């Protein structure tokens with residue numbers, strides 16, 4: 001089966017420069033991203049890059065860092081400022097997920113307190 005979304009790819013239209021989709025770090029690739037935003041194959045393209053863990057280039061209008069953010073495991077538990085502590089913060093890390101807002105706030109306070117006592 002062929003990937004027919006590639007036949008709809010706006011970046012493959014005549015006159016496009018494929019290199020625009022593979023910028024180096026100093027290049028924000030804004031022009032390529034604008035073309036992606038109107039591309040009829042955008043979602044298929046994005047899915048393709050995510051499913052294949054492509055770690056470079058612009059796909060579906062997103063950089064690889066943006067794609068990684070999109071797929072990062074979402075936080076399963078949300079604590080409150082009253083329940084968040086070091087143990088709940090570590091629970092998130094053991095589950096390999098971003099700590100929830102309350103746990104991150106707790107950790108920031110804890111780090112600040114540590115810095116002040118060691119300074």
Ligand code: SF4
Nearest residue numbers: 009011036039045060
């Ligand atoms: S979304 Fe962007 S990179 Fe993907 S096919 Fe369309 S123009 Fe090309």
Ligand SMILES: [Zn+2]
Nearest residue numbers: 079088100103
């Ligand atoms: Zn939490």
